[in-house]
Amino acid sequence: MSRRILYGKNTPLSFQESLFFDTDCPYTVRYKELRNDDVAPLHYSSALEVLLCCDISGTVTIEERTIPVCGDAVVAIPPYAVHSVTLKQGEGRVYVVHVSLEELRAFMDIPFFLSRTGARLDGLCGVCPDFDGVRGCVMELIERDGDLFARMGALLRLAGILQRCADREENPSVGRRGEGSDRLKAVVTWASANFREKVSVADAAAVAGLSKNYFCSWFRRHAGTTWNDYLNDVRISNACRVLAKTGSVTRACQECGFADLSWFIQLFRKKRGRTPRQYVKSLEAT
């Protein structure tokens, strides 16, 4: 299997993504089944992200906007847009395409294509109604991975489909709302680096350059969730990762900034609908 095609069981991705792209691998397609809830707390990356959701129930929040996902749907997330994804456990599956437009530039320059059609990269944002079209491109990316011309052609088609449904009324572009987005990125980045420690609201507010009192309402407005809930999401997502890797509930608790084991288990059950132990078992079963 090539580096471009990834099968993640249901280990959730977390926050600020570390994606490794190069000329040989300027994009990835990750296939996930949803044996458990899949929660990616607020995060962003330098890649264009496309979610091909098949038979899914959940929500995608891109900057301030929450998009409900039900059944089959395609959601596009432009580079550097802060977003979170919550997909419910079920029979569904999701294909996550990440495209590094920078690395892809050696082959083709998608932002230049967009500029020539009068579209903006920021405009590739939100629901794309052409599910079948996007599905065809994603399948070709997977099935014709061995053929450079074919897979790059599929990527170009995908960009063309997204461009056609960009800038529609119901898909307002991101990044047009001033400095809120930069502040949010600063906080998200800081939280990604510090969730293992004891983190106070005052610290987060300082990172955002806001007063402690104003910070909470500001964060909620821009992130679509409370600061505490967001921090818990980051910690639980990382705990899932530790659990998938080590199977140890104690380690997951300690390594992800939870002061107390019973609180960790209680929160995990609330967020994931099962205990950490049950979660580990569900992974072993697959």
Added chain:
Amino acid sequence: MSRRILYGKNTPLSFQESLFFDTDCPYTVRYKELRNDDVAPLHYSSALEVLLCCDISGTVTIEERTIPVCGDAVVAIPPYAVHSVTLKQGEGRVYVVHVSLEELRAFMDIPFFLSRTGARLDGLCGVCPDFDGVRGCVMELIERDGDLFARMGALLRLAGILQRCADREENPSVGRRGEGSDRLKAVVTWASANFREKVSVADAAAVAGLSKNYFCSWFRRHAGTTWNDYLNDVRISNACRVLAKTGSVTRACQECGFADLSWFIQLFRKKRGRTPRQYVKSLEAT
């Protein structure tokens, strides 16, 4: 109609082609019907050329190699390869695709694609057996000219098809036979600039840096035709252009280096199977 899609009735192209490419027009597709013989004497250009021949009889000579064309066929000619094309009058039609890989680079870098698959640009040379595949790409270039993503995708598919049939046994690459090609280009370029004047074999030999005696056999071996025949082809092709533009047989004779009107008419009839006057009438009829 866009600048990229051209309908040349059957005005023959001639010698060193002056093609005008820019970012908006990094390639052209020219559709020609063959109401008359279509003869393009030895020439070259900086563009990759693809001939989609439908129901055609003729020959394409690329550097030393003569390729018979019969019925449906695709012939690829790499940039800077000296070549000539002779297509017989008939019911057939030909689509000539010229691609400026330099101008195209703003969108996508075909030579980089090729290098990543281990192919060479020089290898895109000769007959490509996937007629239907190439035909599909050319039709898409024409029919979806208004859709940047679609037409660039078609161009990428076309390159992929050519790459797949490159480097096959029966298609030895050009440009691997040393300095013969550069000399030939020098002579062809010089002839293109000077055919309107009285041109001697000694002058041409001097341009090639060869003795007058050796020049004739050398030219024949590398060009697949004699020097005199080549010069006549250049002059007659240009005469056709003048005839198509002005309808004047006298001007065509004078402007294309023919000292004598009756010799011009005689040669024209030999080369094109009809007199200059009949040729003008055949153009008017269409």
